[in-house]
Amino acid sequence: MSGSRHFTQLRDLGVAGLEEVIGKASAWKKSAPQGKLAGRILGMVFFNPSLRTRASFEAAMLRSGGHAIVLEVGSGVWTLEHRDGVVMDQNRTEHIREAVPVLSRYVDALAIRTFSDGSGDQADEADVVLNGFRRYSEKPVISMESAREHPCQGLADVLTMRERFGQTKGLDVTLTWAPHVKPLPKAVPNSFLLSAAAAGCKVRVAHPKGFELTTSVLDEARAFAKQAGGTVEVTNDQSAALEGSHVIYAKAWGPSSASPDAAVRQDAWMPTKKHLGLLEDDGIFMHCLPTRRGLEVADEVLDDPRSRVVDEAENRFHVQRVILHDLLS
Amino acid sequence: MSGSRHFTQLRDLGVAGLEEVIGKASAWKKSAPQGKLAGRILGMVFFNPSLRTRASFEAAMLRSGGHAIVLEVGSGVWTLEHRDGVVMDQNRTEHIREAVPVLSRYVDALAIRTFSDGSGDQADEADVVLNGFRRYSEKPVISMESAREHPCQGLADVLTMRERFGQTKGLDVTLTWAPHVKPLPKAVPNSFLLSAAAAGCKVRVAHPKGFELTTSVLDEARAFAKQAGGTVEVTNDQSAALEGSHVIYAKAWGPSSASPDAAVRQDAWMPTKKHLGLLEDDGIFMHCLPTRRGLEVADEVLDDPRSRVVDEAENRFHVQRVILHDLLS
Amino acid sequence: MSGSRHFTQLRDLGVAGLEEVIGKASAWKKSAPQGKLAGRILGMVFFNPSLRTRASFEAAMLRSGGHAIVLEVGSGVWTLEHRDGVVMDQNRTEHIREAVPVLSRYVDALAIRTFSDGSGDQADEADVVLNGFRRYSEKPVISMESAREHPCQGLADVLTMRERFGQTKGLDVTLTWAPHVKPLPKAVPNSFLLSAAAAGCKVRVAHPKGFELTTSVLDEARAFAKQAGGTVEVTNDQSAALEGSHVIYAKAWGPSSASPDAAVRQDAWMPTKKHLGLLEDDGIFMHCLPTRRGLEVADEVLDDPRSRVVDEAENRFHVQRVILHDLLS
Numbered sequence: 001m002s003g004s005r006h007f008t009q010l011r012d013l014g015v016a017g018l019e020e021v022i023g024k025a026s027a028w029k030k031s032a033p034q035g036k037l038a039g040r041i042l043g044m045v046f047f048n049p050s051l052r053t054r055a056s057f058e059a060a061m062l063r064s065g066g067h068a069i070v071l072e073v074g075s076g077v078w079t080l081e082h083r084d085g086v087v088m089d090q091n092r093t094e095h096i097r098e099a100v101p102v103l104s105r106y107v108d109a110l111a112i113r114t115f116s117d118g119s120g121d122q123a124d125e126a127d128v129v130l131n132g133f134r135r136y137s138e139k140p141v142i143s144m145e146s147a148r149e150h151p152c153q154g155l156a157d158v159l160t161m162r163e164r165f166g167q168t169k170g171l172d173v174t175l176t177w178a179p180h181v182k183p184l185p186k187a188v189p190n191s192f193l194l195s196a197a198a199a200g201c202k203v204r205v206a207h208p209k210g211f212e213l214t215t216s217v218l219d220e221a222r223a224f225a226k227q228a229g230g231t232v233e234v235t236n237d238q239s240a241a242l243e244g245s246h247v248i249y250a251k252a253w254g255p256s257s258a259s260p261d262a263a264v265r266q267d268a269w270m271p272t273k274k275h276l277g278l279l280e281d282d283g284i285f286m287h288c289l290p291t292r293r294g295l296e297v298a299d300e301v302l303d304d305p306r307s308r309v310v311d312e313a314e315n316r317f318h319v320q321r322v323i324l325h326d327l328l329s
Numbered sequence: 330m331s332g333s334r335h336f337t338q339l340r341d342l343g344v345a346g347l348e349e350v351i352g353k354a355s356a357w358k359k360s361a362p363q364g365k366l367a368g369r370i371l372g373m374v375f376f377n378p379s380l381r382t383r384a385s386f387e388a389a390m391l392r393s394g395g396h397a398i399v400l401e402v403g404s405g406v407w408t409l410e411h412r413d414g415v416v417m418d419q420n421r422t423e424h425i426r427e428a429v430p431v432l433s434r435y436v437d438a439l440a441i442r443t444f445s446d447g448s449g450d451q452a453d454e455a456d457v458v459l460n461g462f463r464r465y466s467e468k469p470v471i472s473m474e475s476a477r478e479h480p481c482q483g484l485a486d487v488l489t490m491r492e493r494f495g496q497t498k499g500l501d502v503t504l505t506w507a508p509h510v511k512p513l514p515k516a517v518p519n520s521f522l523l524s525a526a527a528a529g530c531k532v533r534v535a536h537p538k539g540f541e542l543t544t545s546v547l548d549e550a551r552a553f554a555k556q557a558g559g560t561v562e563v564t565n566d567q568s569a570a571l572e573g574s575h576v577i578y579a580k581a582w583g584p585s586s587a588s589p590d591a592a593v594r595q596d597a598w599m600p601t602k603k604h605l606g607l608l609e610d611d612g613i614f615m616h617c618l619p620t621r622r623g624l625e626v627a628d629e630v631l632d633d634p635r636s637r638v639v640d641e642a643e644n645r646f647h648v649q650r651v652i653l654h655d656l657l658s
Numbered sequence: 659m660s661g662s663r664h665f666t667q668l669r670d671l672g673v674a675g676l677e678e679v680i681g682k683a684s685a686w687k688k689s690a691p692q693g694k695l696a697g698r699i700l701g702m703v704f705f706n707p708s709l710r711t712r713a714s715f716e717a718a719m720l721r722s723g724g725h726a727i728v729l730e731v732g733s734g735v736w737t738l739e740h741r742d743g744v745v746m747d748q749n750r751t752e753h754i755r756e757a758v759p760v761l762s763r764y765v766d767a768l769a770i771r772t773f774s775d776g777s778g779d780q781a782d783e784a785d786v787v788l789n790g791f792r793r794y795s796e797k798p799v800i801s802m803e804s805a806r807e808h809p810c811q812g813l814a815d816v817l818t819m820r821e822r823f824g825q826t827k828g829l830d831v832t833l834t835w836a837p838h839v840k841p842l843p844k845a846v847p848n849s850f851l852l853s854a855a856a857a858g859c860k861v862r863v864a865h866p867k868g869f870e871l872t873t874s875v876l877d878e879a880r881a882f883a884k885q886a887g888g889t890v891e892v893t894n895d896q897s898a899a900l901e902g903s904h905v906i907y908a909k910a911w912g913p914s915s916a917s918p919d920a921a922v923r924q925d926a927w928m929p930t931k932k933h934l935g936l937l938e939d940d941g942i943f944m945h946c947l948p949t950r951r952g953l954e955v956a957d958e959v960l961d962d963p964r965s966r967v968v969d970e971a972e973n974r975f976h977v978q979r980v981i982l983h984d985l986l987s
Contacts, residue, residue, distance in 0.1 A: 069712075078708075106975055293410075294415065310431055383734075622745075623744060631756065
């Protein structure tokens with residue numbers, strides 16, 4: 001892999017590292033090495049709920065002969081403070097300055113899920129809880145989604161496209177905003193954008209005004225794209241973006257500004273068969289899951305044979321197995 | 330086993346299948362095959378609490394060299410929607426149409442616990458969550474209790490009686506209603522009735538008026554009984570039912586009608602030593618657990634040497650190990 | 659080890675047993691026997707939250723080839739009643755008289771965490787939930803902290819001191835009370851006192867008036883000290899106690915009387931660098947964790963190289979691995 005002992009962001013891998021992981025994941029899907037993680041323990045720390053992530057990481061350890069210890073912060077596990085210098089007289093019972101090095105003594109790597117706290121782009125960029133784990137852990141840290149990125153999801157997305165289209169260099173793909181009942185974090189759209197760019201795709205990002213991704217992420221994606229032979233374009237015209245694309249990757253995310261354009265009919269952005277119709281003939285639908293049917297994505301899209309969401313989720317297992325092998329053995 | 334790739338109801342086994350499982354469980358209690366589930370993973374999905382079920386299933390996997398991944402819906406795991414066609418704008422974050430096939434990609438079988446929602450016999454019969462798992466899972470589905478049945482409990486009950494009495498054909502046993510602070514699901518009484526009938530017992534069902542089991546379950550039990558040489562009789566006279574029985578199987582369950590007979594002194598139905606006294610000399614007391622002492626069953630009964638509740642619970646492990654082997658290997 | 663088949667209190671080991679465990683833990687830290695717990699299952703039952711305890715016990719089983727099943731009472735697992743003779747018509751759904759023997763049938767040992775209920779010293783001494791597990795379990799019971807003691811913590815503490823100072827006989831150490839937002843249980847101070855005394859330390863216990871440890875624990879510690887060549891002294895003068903000590907072991911605990919001395923400035927008892935300055939040159943700071951920074955212990959102490967809290971927590975793993983081997987193999 002790359003030189004980083006952690007994997008919490010795509011730049012820990014870079015373009016070459018991504019290619020290596022995708023290649024290995026694809027090969028191991030047919031025939032994987034056995035028992036390579038025998039006796040190894042992954043400590044999984046959740047600040048937020050999970051289904052795919054938890055099951056796929058635990059399965060990846062078990063299928064390789066290793067084990068996972070699952071800890072849910074605040075549910076059976078002490079609540080954790082991450083801010084420096086505070087007097088801990090409120091409801092958080094332990095500081096990550098103690099909890100993280102201690103946990104890292106018992107296990108061979110720590111995987112952590114810590115969502116955006118919703119306080120804005122700047123806080124997401126700082127990603128303080130995740131970076132606290134990187135700082136204080138004595139063992140490799142793997143992200144199971146943090147405020148800024150969900151890097152294993154991004155890798156699974158690339159593997160899914162690679163399987164469908166053989167290669168991804170120059171592939172026209174659209175990442176489109178979708179409606180939701182509440183503002184969701186941007187980690188998944190960020191990671192799809194970064195990974196698709198690093199895989200050489202021509203990425204079109206479509207969203208209503210007021211839902212911009214951060215300059216930091218867009219700039220990083222453009223740098224990856226440049227290196228890998230792809231491009232990154234942003235538009236507020238969903239139909240124009242989908243026209244001629246091979247992939248529609250839909251995802252709800254929250255506004256970048258306090259008052260997004262009130263004139264936008266948000267529900268019109270929900271992918272339907274009409275949207276699928278704008279894709280090329282070999283087009284597919286992708287989403288990281290979970291998704292809310294009838295609100296974020298139409299039933300008819302998820303039930304359509306062009307939907308690849310289950311394969312995409314399965315690929316989480318395959319890319320994570322490679323990441324775990326590379327960091328742990 | 331039977332031809333069904335799932336095991337969520339007794340009819341997936343049938344009379345011959347039940348005999349096969351009981352025979353194997355009994356033999357393996359003395360000497361079980363080792364390591365037959367090495368590398369296999371059971372995904373356990375809980376919509377409701379558990380103690381015996383969780384520990385006994387996980388132990389059955391571990392003792393055979395396999396592993397279990399435990400997911401508690403709504404606690405660390407996304408809440409799940411099962412209704413078709415709804416706009417998911419409320420508090421459920423993922424549909425089983427996605428969650429179930431995805432989970433089934435990571436594991437070798439899915440075990441599910443999903444209790445009755447208390448909305449009535451018709452909903453229990455439909456058992457929509459369980460049947461959604463059967464429909465959408467790409468791997469075998471095992472019930473850890475659903476709205477209609479708790480089939481592994483029923484098998485453990487038969488094994489417990491078989492151990493005590495050598496055979497169960499023609500054995501007089503009584504399933505009796507017992508009081509509780511709230512209306513409980515009927516899955517356990519249904520499964521005891523179905524399993525005892527399929528094991529050839531002469532089953533007497535005793536309950537106050539207004540607490541009838543469903544016609545569907547009674548009819549199915551009678552069909553099993555006919556095939557296996559047993560009978561099924563229903564009475565509202567608890568003492569008459571116990572007189573001459575070899576087994577008293579007590580369990581609280583909810584009313585079949587909105588207003589059960591107000592004249593019944595429900596507390597008189599709680600098993601005491603007086604009730605044990607009506608049994609044959611070799612009589613035993615059974616209950617699936619958990620039970621509330623002093624309310625559903627008297628202390629003196631649970632502490633009596635005739636109580637087999639701990640052995641009965643242990644037998645959950647033994648029958649489940651067989652079921653898991655049959656479905657997974 | 660000792661003759662006891664359980665390990666829930668230091669007197670299950672005694673002075674000789676403690677020495678044996680510490681010696682073995684120290685040796686195994688360099689080179690441990692492999693796979694000695696293959697196929698063994700530890701059932702872990704939590705009535706209270708945990709981080710170190712859960713991860714270190716589970717890791718100890720996994721590193722030795724065994725497994726752990728984790729059950730959280732009241733969260734996914736039925737709530738448990740322990741009082742005898744009550745009519746269970748409230749919110750507890752199962753009695754430990756059933757739950758404990760049943761669980762003990764599925765596993766090879768039961769580990770239990772059950773904190774003080776805060777109702778006073780007498781209840782802590784009785785330790786009814788823990789002792790119910792001892793009574794009803796058919797397999798060895800291990801304490802993961804109960805109302806009276808946290809014996810594995812005490813062993814880890816002795817190992818930490820032994821590593822630092824070579825030997826502990828005659829070593830001057832201070833156990834000091836520290837402030838907190840709420841009254842905490844005494845299990846940890848009790849266990850440090852008992853273990854340090856049994857390891858031959860000269861233990862000074864410092865606390866404000868009104869925060870006395872119980873006579874029962876002090877007497878037991880003095881008996882251990884007498885046997886091991888140590889002493890136990892109690893003072894209300896924190897500075898005098900620390901002067902010339904090699905260890906400051908800080909821990910908050912609740913008042914022994916309803917109205918502790920109001921004149922005491924509790925915050926002055928929080929360990930700072932000034933307190934560390936009173937120690938001998940080779941002095942170290944210890945705490946069981948979790949701790950609240952800036953309230954129970956100053957940041958500058960926890961971040962000081964003299965702090966041994968992470969090593970101390972790591973040692974939980976090492977002593978527990980020995981305990982598990984001794985009880986399970």
